[in-house]
Amino acid sequence: MIKRRDFPILNKKINGQQMIYFDNAATAQKPLAxxxxxxxxxxxxxxxxxxxxxxxxxxxxxxxxxxxxxxxxxxxxxxxxxxxxxxxxxxxxxxxxxxxxxxxxxxxxxxxxxxxxxxxxxxxxxxxxxxxxxxxxxxxxxxxxxxxxxxxxxxxxxxxxxxxxxxxxxxxxxxxxxxxxxxxxxxxxxxxxxxxxxxxxxxxxxxxxxxxxxxxxxxxxxxxxxxxxxxxxxxxxxxxxxxxxxxxxxxxxxxxxxxxxxxxxxxxxxxxxxxxxxxxxxxxxxxxxKLGWQTIQAQEQKLTSYFLERLATLKFVKVLGRPRLLSQKLPVFSLLITGIHPHDAADLLGQEAIILRAGNHCTQPLHQFFSLSATLRASLSFYNTKAEIDIFIRKLKKLYRLWNNKDNS
Amino acid sequence: MDLYAQNILDHYKHPHHQGVIAHADAHYHEVNDTCGDDIAVSLKMTGLKIKEIKFVGEGCAISQAAISILSEELVGKTKAEVLTYEFKNLEKSLGIKISERRYKCALLGLWAIQHALEKYKI
Incomplete structure (x- = not known):
């Protein structure tokens, strides 16, 4: 059974808000063990x-x-x-x-x-x-x-x-x-x-x-x-x-x-x-x-399909890399947001306690292939939850709304 | 969610002084390899004074707004003055507090101008 409490850092608060750690591809959090x-x-x-x-x-x-x-x-x-x-x-x-x-x-x-x-x-x-x-x-x-x-x-x-x-x-x-x-x-x-x-x-x-x-x-x-x-x-x-x-x-x-x-x-x-x-x-x-790969994989597959499903409702976000078979996709999503640079998104969502990574993720030739200089990456692990994805989507929508509302010209 | 000050977003969405100066007296292409931000500046000089700055760039709101603001503010300043410009001057010009993680974003344009000036000799 997955126990988030095995990972004490997941309780961390940033700016008074519960942290959502979506940068597992950079480094994963450590269990108490x-x-x-x-x-x-x-x-x-x-x-x-x-x-x-x-x-x-x-x-x-x-x-x-x-x-x-x-x-x-x-x-x-x-x-x-x-x-x-x-x-x-x-x-x-x-x-x-x-x-x-x-x-x-x-x-x-x-x-x-x-x-x-x-x-x-x-x-x-x-x-x-x-x-x-x-x-x-x-x-x-x-x-x-x-x-x-x-x-x-x-x-x-x-x-x-x-x-x-x-x-x-x-x-x-x-x-x-x-x-x-x-x-x-x-x-x-x-x-x-x-x-x-x-x-x-x-x-x-x-x-x-x-x-x-x-x-x-x-x-x-x-x-x-x-x-x-x-x-x-x-x-x-x-x-x-x-x-x-x-x-x-x-x-x-x-x-x-x-x-x-x-x-x-x-x-x-x-x-x-x-x-x-x-x-x-x-x-x-x-x-x-002890936890078992079956448990880890089942949870990650659930998160992957839910993340993509929720993302599909946002017209201003594009996901890089969509294999034909969902089974070939890990819960790692590099995103492009219309009109908002990945650095700004990572910084501003970070202030809302959502930990993401922006940049080329040490893959410049890949980014050159897609003619991009940077992407916003959300990478999940088995201890992440659907509720966290919901918050992420909500904050992303809010960011997009505020960013464009400020454009009064 | 606390977005940047309005002037930053304005400069990002509608940058001033974009382009390349034909027959520029100095130019430099500054790239931040770790994040992909990219700014190329060209300068027109009158003696040791900056007469005009233009830039072509790609990157986040902080980096692009900073160069847009500098391309106005530094006109009329001398090479020596601009070379002593540092982060605290820039933060003042931008009018917002820049966190450590955005340090390089903010400074990229200033570095481009300073590198162009370093190479410039009368």
Whole structure:
């Protein structure tokens, strides 16, 4: 059963009004269970991991490694294939710098979609600058869906070595047809990187079923803490890759003139890792497991159809991205309001305690594709309610009315 | 809901001095990459004094109203005067309190004019 009281921040008031948090795609709120798990670690078990032959270090190490097992089970990977990073962005950078730099050459092609977040774009642009690889973009249809016909053609081009693609757009809220794309990639020996930063919070992600080579996500978008993310990589690939950052933990032995690397997954975890954050992430995943994906998905589908239904009654609002099937739409809505710039709307509705995001949401090429500079985004999570949508619609109408009433010329 | 002051909405909906000055003495294109606001200014100078300002821009009410107001207010001022202009001067010109989250929106036009002037030499 969904309990809003598990998320104390949802009771917050802004300017005396009950806050409505509609910015979950930027970061999700944290349940008490996550906050308490991190507190408990700092209050009772804090020590550096994998170092020191003392009982406290052993306790901390056990908690940290137990968190890795929780994450591995959650995405159906083995623990040695789960690397803790600072977030999805660091995960993609790690792949680009290690796998990319050792396996790609000038003229090799990387296929991406036009809807990628900058974090699944800039690391590849950096490889373009450094190695001379070519980036090829899968176009979108007018309704925001990925153009699968074009994608198939692009993946058949010579020298395509990598497919780097998001499972769901953080702006359009549309799921990509990953099974088809990954099947083609697999058949053509194209390595695949799946950006699950958005999708991980909406439905179960299973790396075995997907058959991807790499997958990344961030803890804070799945009701966990900031500063922690996960990189999944197929063992065979991770083993062949050179280490990313150098330092403690990632080494086997260090001599004056050389070093050897540690085993997986520690090979890619240089320095003291985010221990409390890993424990917090595990607590978030356990919260999801307990609540159940069925409950989360059922509520989100209800919110998605209700949001679109209510929005359809407003002539002055346009939604970006309408897939043919409602089942392919997440509760993420990027909006355009006639005559009101997204910044003004986010600021003014924010004063009414409705938390939205305005801007290009780190997807400038996508906004260029739609010839837009900014949109107003409302992104919901399972703890949001129909009543909150009603208030949002009412305030949006009020804003539009006031904005235009002031026009006395 | 507390909308902006009437003068801000007026300037946003009906901006003054829009366009490009042919044979401008100075110009600059300022973009706020984090939000997509975009302002291109062109300036006509008489010596070190601003004679005319025109702009082409796209963005929120705060950014567009600010440049519209500045394109009037800064005419007749010298390069040195305008280069010392800062946020508090601008807030006074706009006549409303600008919150920290709208800081960049408000300043974009001023930055465009200042950058144009920095490049301008007699």
């Amino acid at each position: 996550v906050i308490q798990a991190m507190d408990k670690y700092y209050l009772q078990s804090n020590a550096n991991v994998h170092r020191g032959l003392n009982p406290l270090a052993e306790e901390a190490t056990q908690a940290y490694e137990a968190a890795r097992i929780v994450v591995a089970d959650f995405i159906s990977a083995t623990p040695t294939e789960v690397i803790f990073t600072r977030g999805a962005t660091e995960g993609i950078n790690l792949i680009a710098r290690t796998w990319g730099e050792t396996n790609l050459q000038a003229g090799d092609r990387i296929v991406l979609s036009l809807a990628e977040h900058h974090s699944n774009l800039v690391p590849w642009l950096q490889l373009k600058e450094k190695l001379g690889v070519e980036l090829v973009y899968i176009p979108l249809k007018k309704n925001g869906e990925l153009n699968l016909v074009a994608a198939k053609k692009l993946l058949a081009l010579p020298r395509v070595k990598l497919l780097a693609i998001t499972q769901a757009s953080n702006v359009l809220g549309i799921l990509n047809p990953l099974h088809s794309l990954l099947n083609i990639a697999h058949a053509r020996h194209i390595i695949s990187v799946v950006d699950a930063a958005q999708s991980i919070t909406h439905f179960p992600v299973n790396v075995q079923q997907l058959g991807c080579d790499f997958l990344v996500f961030s803890g804070h978008k799945i009701w966990g803490p900031t500063g922690i993310g996960v990189l999944y990589g197929r063992q065979e690939l991770l083993q062949k890759m050179p280490p990313f950052l150098g330092g403690g933990e990632m080494i086997g032995a260090v001599y004056q003139d050389h070093f050897t690397v540690n085993k997986l997954p520690h090979k890619f975890e240089a320095g003291t890792p985010p221990i409390a954050e890993a424990i917090g992430l595990a607590a978030a995943i356990q919260y999801v497991n």
